[in-house]
Every structure is written in C-alpha cells, then in structure tokens.
Amino acid sequence: MFHHKIKSLFQSAVSSVTRNISDYAVHPGRDFTRNKKLPPDLLISFLVSQGSSSTGNELLDFWHLQDSCPSVSAFNQQRSKLKPEALQAVFKQFNSLALPLEPPTKYRFLAADGSTFAFFSKHSFASDAYYVSEGHSKKGFYNMHLNALYDLERHTYADAILQPVHDKDEFRAFCDMVDRQESLPGTKNIYIGDRGYCSYNNMAHVIQSGEYFLFRTKDIHSKGLVGNFDLPDEEAFDMTVTVTLVRSHSKKLAAAHGYKRFIDKPTSFDFITYGSMDTYELSFRIVRFPLQDGSCECIVTNLPREEFPAERIKQIYGSRWGIETSFRKLKYTIGLSNFHAYKPEYIQQEIWAKLLAYNITEIMINHTVIEKKETKHAYKIKFTAAAHICRIFLRLTTEKDSIDVMSLLKKELIPIRDERQYPRLKTAHFRRPRYFIYRAA
Incomplete structure (x- = not known):
C-alpha cells in the first residue's frame, strides 16, 4: 500500500x-x-x-x-x-526520498514567500532579535520568520530557512535556497516570486544555476527595477531588455547592450566585488498585461517566449497564490499557531x-x-x-x-x-x- x-x-x-x-x-x-x-x-x-x-x-x-x-x-x-x-535533516532527507515518487516533468514550479510565526517566550530564553512590541506599548511577544520554497504542483515545501524576525533577509534566504536546490534529471526549476523577490542578485543566482525565474515587479511608471528602460507606454507588451551591471564609477566601463546600472555598496550582488572593474550582463523579458480592476501587472522573466507567451506567464504567476493558502493550512490545520515551548x-x-x-x-x-x-x-x-x-x-x-x-x-x-x-x-x-x-x- x-x-x-x-x-x-x-x-x-x-x-x-x-x-x-x-x-x-x-x-x-x-x-x-x-x-x-x-x-x-x-x-x-x-x-x-x-x-x-x-x-x-x-x-x-x-x-x-x-x-x-x-x-x-x-x-x-x-x-x-x-x-x-x-x-x-529529516525534512530534507524525506523530501529527497519522496521526490522521485512523482512522475518526471519538464518544469518544476517553485513559489517563494515568507511567513511569520508568533510565540511566547522570556528575555532569558530569546534574544531581542525575536522580540516585537505592539506599537508604542512595552508589551509584546516573539516572532520567527519562515522563508520557504513551495512546489505548486506537488503541493509540498521544497526547502525552508528560519530567521529571527529582526534578522529577516528574504533576498539572502532565496539565494541560498536556489543555490542548494535539488532537481530531478531533465527537469528545470521555475522560481516564482512577488515584488519582494525581484532583484538583480536573485535573477543572477537563478541564471547561474541554469534555471528560470518569474518575478512580479513595480509597474513601468515607478522608480523600480524596470523604471529606467525605454518601454512602450501601452497596457500590454512583451519585450526583451538588457542591462549591464557595474560596481565601479569608472567611465571606462560601458554597456555593450542596453544600459548601464551601478550597484552601490549596501546593495547585495554576489557576482561582482564592489569597486572592481568587472561587469555582469543580464537579459530578460518584461511582460505587462491589464487586470480586471483596470490596473496593469508587470512581470520580469527569463522564460523562453516561444513556450511561455504572455497569457501563460499570467497563469503561472496567478498559481503563486498556492503558497499563500499553504501557510494558512500550516498554521491553523497542521498546528503552527499552537507551539508547545x-x-x-x-x-x-x-x-x-x-x-x-x-x-x-x-x-x-x-x-x-x-x-x-x-x-x-x-x-x-x-x-x-x-x-x-x-x-x-x-x-x-x-x-x-x-x-x-x-x-x-x-x-x-x-x-x-x-x-x-x-x-x-x-x-x-x-x-x-x-x-x-x-x-x-
């Protein structure tokens, strides 16, 4: 059985x-x-x-x-x-043993998101990195933040990283999980994230691992990641752009294609040392489409256009909601709103x-x-x-x-x-x- x-x-x-x-x-x-x-x-x-x-x-x-x-x-x-x-270790070992039970697929859709879990503690047990006060009140409680990758087709958690709430770093957690992610032979991982995961460093980690990303980003009229590209002012479009990333102010560094973007010291980018003369070129699609409420959604992805047209990109991003519903089950059905310690x-x-x-x-x-x-x-x-x-x-x-x-x-x-x-x-x-x-x- x-x-x-x-x-x-x-x-x-x-x-x-x-x-x-x-x-x-x-x-x-x-x-x-x-x-x-x-x-x-x-x-x-x-x-x-x-x-x-x-x-x-x-x-x-x-x-x-x-x-x-x-x-x-x-x-x-x-x-x-x-x-x-x-x-x-038991969690990871079980996942590794259970993964081959599923029929092989060409793509594995992994949604990235985070959730915070509240628990009671004492200052003698937990550091201030976990403590959260309620507004201006001195009263409060403690929080643990979960960063997770969720398999949208198998409905299982593929990986996770736990952090104290004040040491929360979803960018770093995402990169670490991408770098160590296991995949079946012949299967490519597609990482799907909301606006909080859209960064050049996250894109580069996915590309370096030979996988695909699909992130929601701020709209074209904002000062976000896509704000500096020369994009059409239309409700819907699908175009490929290129950016050359640099970490030096030297004028000798020029963009071979697209435009040049300087990454300052506080911003994480793991593939160029700050102050070096190295460059890193990124090419990706920007897909924009209208929503029912009259607004527009903007997606950045490196998925091939022939296999993943704009309508399919829209459907894939919509499936990301599966990780949100999984957090609800995890807290209120499995029992992570009732800690015993x-x-x-x-x-x-x-x-x-x-x-x-x-x-x-x-x-x-x-x-x-x-x-x-x-x-x-x-x-x-x-x-x-x-x-x-x-x-x-x-x-x-x-x-x-x-x-x-x-x-x-x-x-x-x-x-x-x-x-x-x-x-x-x-x-x-x-x-x-x-x-x-x-x-x-």
Whole structure:
C-alpha cells in the first residue's frame, strides 16, 4: 500500500539522522548515550505527529494511554539535547526520498514567500532579535520568520530557512535556497516570486544555476527595477531588455547592450566585488498585461517566449497564490499557531516537524484516487481530515494497529469551488500567539 511506503520513507529519513545522532546532539558524546523511554527516533516521530493539545495529552495519545508513557518533564529533558538541525535533516532527507515518487516533468514550479510565526517566550530564553512590541506599548511577544520554497504542483515545501524576525533577509534566504536546490534529471526549476523577490542578485543566482525565474515587479511608471528602460507606454507588451551591471564609477566601463546600472555598496550582488572593474550582463523579458480592476501587472522573466507567451506567464504567476493558502493550512490545520515551548530552538524544532507533517499529508492526498461521478462539482480530499488521519497513522508502531489511510481519505471529500472569490481581509499588523491555557483539551 502507498501509505506504508510513505511511512517507510519517513522512518528511513529518521534512521539516517539517528544513526549519526552525535552530529545533532547539543553535547556530543554525552547526550543520547543512555537508554531512555524517549530515544531520538521516538522523540522525532513524536514531534512530527503531535497535534495542538497540551504536551501531556499528546504524550498520552502517542503512547496509546499506556502507563509506560514518559512524563512531560522527561520529554523536555530529551528535546533539550536535540538540535533543531536534526528535524531539518529529516525534512530534507524525506523530501529527497519522496521526490522521485512523482512522475518526471519538464518544469518544476517553485513559489517563494515568507511567513511569520508568533510565540511566547522570556528575555532569558530569546534574544531581542525575536522580540516585537505592539506599537508604542512595552508589551509584546516573539516572532520567527519562515522563508520557504513551495512546489505548486506537488503541493509540498521544497526547502525552508528560519530567521529571527529582526534578522529577516528574504533576498539572502532565496539565494541560498536556489543555490542548494535539488532537481530531478531533465527537469528545470521555475522560481516564482512577488515584488519582494525581484532583484538583480536573485535573477543572477537563478541564471547561474541554469534555471528560470518569474518575478512580479513595480509597474513601468515607478522608480523600480524596470523604471529606467525605454518601454512602450501601452497596457500590454512583451519585450526583451538588457542591462549591464557595474560596481565601479569608472567611465571606462560601458554597456555593450542596453544600459548601464551601478550597484552601490549596501546593495547585495554576489557576482561582482564592489569597486572592481568587472561587469555582469543580464537579459530578460518584461511582460505587462491589464487586470480586471483596470490596473496593469508587470512581470520580469527569463522564460523562453516561444513556450511561455504572455497569457501563460499570467497563469503561472496567478498559481503563486498556492503558497499563500499553504501557510494558512500550516498554521491553523497542521498546528503552527499552537507551539508547545518558549525557547527559540524548540520553536525551530516544531516548525521543521510541522513542515514535514504537511508534506506527508499532501503526498498522501496527491496519491489518493478519487472516483469520478456525475455530480455538479468535482471533489477533493478535505485537508483538515487528511492531516488528522496522517498524524494518527504516523503514531502507530505495529502492523496489527495499521489503518487503511487511502480508504479513509477517499471518504473525506469536499466540493471544489474555484469560482468563488473573496476580497483580501486587512488584518492587524500584530497577531498575538495563542496562550497555552486555550489549547484543545
């Protein structure tokens, strides 16, 4: 059965990390050297499969209400020995094992975006880099920022980088993820980003890796990245432009094609040292098209025009919304609005664990065959129910306790209503974390 295969891949990823547990122990050679009720493999499995109830209740559920269940104190002592990098390594190893399960495609569409997670802590546990005050008030809480790459067709997270909110650098995180991104043979990655990701440095990193980018940018009448090009003042156009990047004011540096753009010292550009006489030439398309509200969207991309005309560019950028909806599922269904700790390193453990739980759930959904019937709407699997089923399945340790995950998922269906559109709500800038006492019983 497919669900057993996924569980086997998960256990294999956990085993690959626990075999070298000293690399992920806070005190190598001392931590995880004695037999405990919570060895590293069970500790990692528990973190991935736990829900939003209190830690004590989650432990009881994981141990099936047996009297051998470890205490909350024992759990906290064990997790204090484990670096967050252990969960990160399991996440990456599982992704690497699961990626070949999907049929090969010519392109892989990866959306880049970020989201912030609020948690409670104390100054003795977390540095000021995490602390956010509410307006002019001295009261506040702590934030962790997640930078992610999301596979829009597989509906899984391909990579992520965690940063304290005041050390947030989405440009650098994006470049690091592009440089280390794994891809299948014969498949090209297409990186899709909103205006916050449109920069010459990001473009250059994608080009150097032999891949493609598609970024939204400010419109042609602004002072943004495309503001200095000689562009037609039309609602819709698709043209190729060239810019020569320099980091020296020397007049000897001239643009062979297009125009010359100076990159100052504070601006990141990793392929020319500031003050050097080197140049870097970039060519890309600028695609502009009108929207229903009367405004115009502007996209920069290096995708080939013959295969990706303007209408397809518009559709691809529209699909980027998938990462936005994934953040909602990650927070409110998988459980990243309900942390079980105060320390930033424990918060990182739980974020990596929930990213892995999300991917396992979506892979199960993707491989569940739904019987098509003559109904008004097409149907899809309800993600909320699927997340709960997969969480319980990961907790089971013996074959006799096994459940038929795929059959259960087929019963949890909801109609697809893609035609529905709602205005985007304007939420408050500060979103407080949920208090521990308000968790589900």
